[in-house]
Amino acid sequence: MRRVLCPVEDLYVAQRSRAVLSCDLDGPVDTAALSAAFEAITAEQPTLLTRIVPDGDGHALEILPDAERPRLRIRTGGPEAYTEEINSPLTVGGPLTRAVLVGGPGGRRHTLVLSVDHVITDGHSAIALLNTLWDRYREITGGTESPRPPAAGLPAPISTLLPHSDAAETAKYLEQRVSEAGRHPVELVPYDVDATGEAPEKPHRIEVQRLLLDAGPTAGLRARARAEGLSVHGLIGAALLLAARRRLDGPGPRVLRCMSPVDLRSRLSPPVPADVMVAAVTTHLQALPVDEDTDVLGLAREVGDGLRDFLDRGDHFQEMRIMPSVPRHPTLHLGTVIVTNMGAVSGPSLPDGPRVTDVRLVPAREHYFPQAGRSPVMACVASFDGRLAIEFPHHTACFSPAFMRGLRDEVQTALLALAKSDEERHRPSATV
Template sequence: MHRALCPVETLYVGQRSRAFLSCTLRGRVDVEALSAAFDAVTEENPTLRSCIVPDGAGYALRLLGEDERPRLLTRTGDADEAYAAELNRTLPLGGPLTRAVLVSSPDGEGHLFVLLVDHAVTDGHSSIALHNALWDRYRALAGGERTAPAESAVRAEPRWPEPVSRLLPPADEADTAKYLDGRLEEVRRNPVELMPYDVPRPSAGGPDGDGAGDGHIEVCRLTMDKEHTDLLRRTARQSGVSVHSLIAAAMLTAARRRLDGDGPRTLGCLSPVDLRSRLSPPLPATDMVPAVTTHLQTLQVSGSSDPLDLARTVHNRLGDFIARGDQFHEMRITPEIPRNPALQLATVVVTNMGVVPGPRLPDGLRADDVRLAPAREQYFPQAGRSPLLACVVSFEGRLSIEFPHYTACFSPSFAAAFRDDVLDGLLAFASTAAPEHAPANPT
């Protein structure tokens, strides 16, 4: 049983990127119930029990046999070491498109749960929805409930989710071609500067240093407590911008500080744009497909640029882009990216998951932390420069930004200093929040 990948989904095959969700847990975990819950959600989602196979000039999803399906993996070990190991463990092409791992402390009270999903069949919203659905199923099973399989799990034929590129509103091919011509002219006139790697290109047989040699993926993390997250939201609201635009401005400012001189430089900001809520009818987050496009804008940023002015520019341009419906054109031209990579080339990439709920767990088990980060197989240290990526999400109202980087490109010390610079910028924004007005007639 096969389902062909559309041209947009096919792009992710070459990227070999994956969503990396994790949560740290305290309390006892019923491993049998968790294993059954993972089996149930993979049974309900055929893309999760599939592999990618060649299909003519493209690729297709093929259902795995019963003995090939992904199953929950369990072991005992250290949570930090397990996080680093799983972050760097790939989802090989031709193998299962998801992996679930539970790593427990020797006393059985501390755990790290990791869920990886290939980006060819997911995006941030659907991977978080899957993670929460798995724990919903676990909670029911651990509580002794018998849960009926979803309709999709009892069909004779799997219900493959429809590619988002086939759900877009109708468009004239001439309009799409005109939009593409305009985008190509824009990137030709405004080439953006990328961030030079701070790790020297490794020579053959050279010694490994701080990030030299073959390299590996690390994630540098920025977190804000609920109080400062609320202050940042208040600043955004009072300034008429989004939190996303404040983060983008802090990223652009931090990036500019790492370029020579003080005059204006052309920097690019790439913002992923969710399509699920903008389709008619809306696409549920539970549909396991990548349903995201991007908005690229270029800005002249100098050493003296006002970060709030940058935020207003980012916010207004992104809002105009969506109001025009250009997100649909952007999705239609996505297959052109391999021939014209500048269409998505930016100095900074700032995702925007918004505020999302964490997993609901049974009594006796709590989640101390939930994280979402992207990872991929190739980082191309030979390129000498690349965008800087920030994966932004607020679990349970607390802002978290993950900065994944490859140590043969950006050293851990570079990533930590950049993270600290962005945090300083966000705290400066938060400090400008005016007190909320008290009600005129308090009761």
């Protein structure tokens, strides 16, 4: 079984990016059942059993030999093991999926880490894969598993499922986008780590700073968004744009770009189910003037309105069509901030025994460029079971942990202020 990658998927090969899903567990885990569950779902989704191979000027997906197919790996370790997995790439030519169960001392606390290459996944299908794995585990441990037939073949690329468009219209759209990008040169956040070429005290690596809101503040933020006629995505994007602006030199407003990945699955006809392992995402890039004291609600409205207008025009399909032009026009996908948002999603459902205490979705990649001196800041947003989490992945050769913690804390302070109820916002401050 073999399928040639479309030009859009070929871009992901060079990026070497991946989705890393994890869940923390408290309680006993039947490792044999979990291993069987992983083998069952990979057998039913042949994409998970593929590798990337050269094909002419591009690449193709090809089924792995039996001996090289991914299987659940069991290892010991604590919190550091998670960072090690984040820093373990999925190499071209090898399996595009990896599942690792990390067991802590005593056997009660575990972390399952599931990594999937971006060539064959996006955030929604990665989350669906994690949940399906635990669904199958629940069936196996409960004795209710029923065999499913494997898929008939590898799923078609999303770029081949788009509605028809006139080639001249797409060319005109590309010309407009290139012109817009030229009018607003992108402002990037300067690195705080000096790329002098000197050997660091310890090897540089990917680290993740995390912002997590409990259920109460998460509900408060949603309520504030509704009351103001805004989206939570707009509020988060505005808070991050303001934090980025405060890290740029010079007075006055600066034109910053907010990149918002856009899910195409639900916007195709017929829709593509979330459990189909294929990358189904495009992007919206918006240029906005931002000063250090820009009103966060007004900025959130601009972010939300811009994304809504983009979708209403159907430009998300055009963005997918012009993605093969990005290598020639790299500024088409270059933002000051990148704000992914999976929305509100459910975490895994487990049988009696183990309990899920946390779920995370973190994007990671292999290639970082400290010599560039500056880059976008990325925030991956998901609300698992009523708690909003924002993950800030970064490479320590570019942004230091202290720098990213400061940015995270500033965004958190802004969101917590927005999440306050009307009564809390108008309550007089206590005086001594």
